[in-house]
Amino acid sequence: MNKKEIKRRRMWTYFIDATEELIKTEGFQQVTIRNVAEKAGYNSATLYNYFGEFSHLLFFASFKFLRPYLEKVTKEMKKEEDPIQKYIVAWECYSEYSFNNPEIFNAVFLMDLGDHPENLLDRYYELYPSDLLEIPEELHPLLFDRNISSRGRFALSGIVAAGILSEEKAEELNELTNLVWQGMFSNLLNNRAFYSPEEAHERTMKYVKKIIKSIVEEK
Incomplete structure (x- = not known):
């Protein structure tokens, strides 16, 4: 894994974990681009550099629940x-x-995630392998x-x-x-x-x- 990919994964987890924390502490209604970016310690433009669709970020954070x-x-x-x-x-x-x-x-099952949403699940388990469940x-x-x-x-x-x-x-x-x-x-x-x-x-x-x-x- 090269340095660019390592940084990308690290930044993804920063924003996903910030979103998860907001859901836990303040409720889903407070999960906005601005609030997530501030929670992660970055600005909204940086968030969009790593998540082309806000729905993708909501998917990743929600899947943890x-x-x-x-x-x-x-x-x-x-x-x-x-x-x-x-x-x-x-x-x-x-x-x-x-x-x-x-x-x-x-956020997980119904929200429009754009093209190839099945790829998001593969990416999720790359980021959080410990969450992988033995699902028949x-x-x-x-x-x-x-x-x-x-x-x-x-x-x-x-x-x-x-x-x-x-x-x-x-x-x-x-x-x-x-x-x-x-x-x-x-x-x-x-x-x-x-x-x-x-x-x-x-x-x-x-x-x-x-x-x-x-x-x-x-x-």
């Missing part, structure tokens, strides 16, 4: 053999974490696919393979469950919901389970 979610979804899905239960467990973890950490979840390959699309619908289809693949649902019915289930979650998440993220994160999670899972039961029974 994902460890509890990644550990939980990996552990809980390994416990289940029944494909429907696996699907429900995946939704339970996804829903609970997203409503309790909407800004973090949005079968869960990678669930965690790292940028498209919500694609993640849902993958989660349903076991149900289709078991002959429980046809591809058409699985697609219907995927669309309906995503619409329920998206509506609730959008309201919560934009402060338009009258529910607490816990209530939003409970209501979402109530409807998700009803939709699953209805579609499985009518196949």
